[in-house]
Each structure stands twice: as C-alpha cells, then as structure tokens.
C-alpha cells in the first residue's frame with residue numbers, strides 16, 4: 419500500500435513544463451496599421467497534456483501555435499519549449515505540425531509523402547522505411563503506403579498528414595484544425611483514433627478547433643480565447659477520464675464542461691462589444 423502511494427507520488431512529481439508562455443504579446447505590422455494578435459497570454463502546458471485552443475475566427479489560435487513552432491516571433495513576453503527558445507526547440511525537432519489541409523504532394527505515394535521530411539533530414543533508407551511503416555500503423559493506414567493521395571478519402575489523407583508529422587517522433591504534436599473540413603461522422607472517428615494514438619504515444623498535443631464538443635472530447639485542458647486582441651478568457655482543466663468512448667458526450671460531466679466553454683466564449687464576445 420505504502421509502495422503504491424509512493425509510486426503515485428513519484429508519477430505526480432512536478433516536472434518542468436513542456437511549454438511555458440508568460441505575458442506574450444504579438445503585434446503584426448500591416449499596411450493598415452498594427453494588428454495585436456496576442457495580448458498578455460500566459461499558459462503552461464505539461465508533458466502528456468492534450469490542450470485545445472478554442473475561440474472565434476481571428477482570436478490568435480493559429481498565431482499562438484506558430485509562436486510555439488518558431489514560425490512567428492512574439493513582440494513581448496517570454497516562451498520556452500522543452501526549456502529552450504522556440505528556435506532551439508525547432509532545431510531539436512521538438513514538434514510535428516499538422517495543418518488544416520492535409521497538404522500531401524499528389525505525385526508522391528503516401529509513403530513517399532511521409533518520407534519526404536526524413537529524406538530532407540538525411541535519414542538513411544532503412545531508417546526511413548522503418549519509421550514510415552511505424553507511423554502508418556499508428557494512424558491505421560498500414561497497407562496504404564503505395565497509394566497516391568487522391569486514392570484515399572479526405573479523412574485518410576488527414577491521417578496520412580498526421581503520420582508525416584509523427585515521423586520524426588517528436589514529443590510535441592501541434593495540430594491546427596486538422597479535422598475542420600471533414601464531415602461529422604468522419605470527424606468523430608478521427609477524434610476517437612487521435613485519443614487512442616495520444617494514449618499509445620504519450621505525446622503532448624496542442625490542438626486548434628472551432629468545435630466545443632471536439633475540444634471537450636479530446637482535451638485534458640481547454641484554453642478559451644477571445645477576439646481582438648487575442649487573450650485567454652478561461653483555462654479549463656478537464657476531469658473526464660482519459661479513456662473516453664464517444665457516448666461520454668451525453669454525460670452530465672461532459673455537458674458541464676461544454677457549458678463552461680460556451681460561457682467563456684460568450685464572455686470574450688461581451689468584452690469585444
């Protein structure tokens with residue numbers, strides 16, 4: 419018993435956060451004047467967290483993900499990724515990035531699409547093949563490597579693009595509305611698969627979405643953002659169990675979290691009026 423308690427304690431020992439943002443500001447200089455995309459954003463993401471960012475169009479969700487990935491540079495505040503600057507983390511291949519559109523090259527087979535970044539990074543052929551087969555299995559696309567993207571459904575293409583992002587085996591997966599263009603049934607299925615993949619790989623995931631049920635179903639932490647300038651209005655720690663059948667969405671616990679997200683979104687709008 420004492421041993422079990424000790425083990426639990428060890429597992430919950432505080433770790434340094436994977437992502438730590440403090441008072442981040444980001445102002446874009448445009449021809450029409452400055453656009454404040456992020457204001458005073460502070461957030462901590464721990465190892466193994468599944469964090470969703472939800473908020474209206476233009477509230478800075480993508481910008482925040484791009485700051486983590488060192489694709490945008492904050493104009494104020496600080497951010498570390500795995501304890502490093504985002505630039506250092508990028509050079510250390512800290513993350514894989516999944517975009518809104520699958521973005522696969524139509525003239526390359528699925529396995530060649532997944533292997534492309536590995537080719538560029540100079541992995542040898544045997545290692546490329548090993549990694550491609552491994553990630554195809556992780557996203558349930560084993561046997562589809564020789565197909566071309568146009569021979570796959572939209573959902574399968576998006577899974578292939580997730581496989582490409584996983585091929586480096588980075589600890590962090592950044593996903594910018596990966597399922598936004600898919601119909602609801604396919605999206606439900608991919609959400610279930612993504613949760614299984616997360617459980618299997620123990621990645622830390624940052625996930626942008628417009629969908630309240632998607633955010634609540636997937637996340638351990640939901641970050642609600644408000645528009646112009648993008649600020650965090652609420653951070654909700656979910657107490658739903660990590661194993662989640664789809665029908666968890668009908669439970670009072672799920673609906674209570676969804677309600678709080680909706681309230682957070684409303685509060686953000688009220689501030690804007």
Ligand SMILES: Nc1ncnc2c1ncn2[C@@H]1O[C@H](COP(=O)(O)OP(=O)(O)OP(=O)(O)O)[C@@H](O)[C@H]1O
Nearest residue numbers: 446448453454455474475476477478479480481482
């Ligand atoms: N490179 C850029 N130059 C100028 N303004 C930009 C740039 N990128 C984003 N913005 C502006 O910053 C704000 C935040 O944009 P961002 O794409 O992060 O929002 P979002 O919440 O992801 O929106 P959506 O849900 O529509 O994808 C918007 O007002 C946008 O027009």
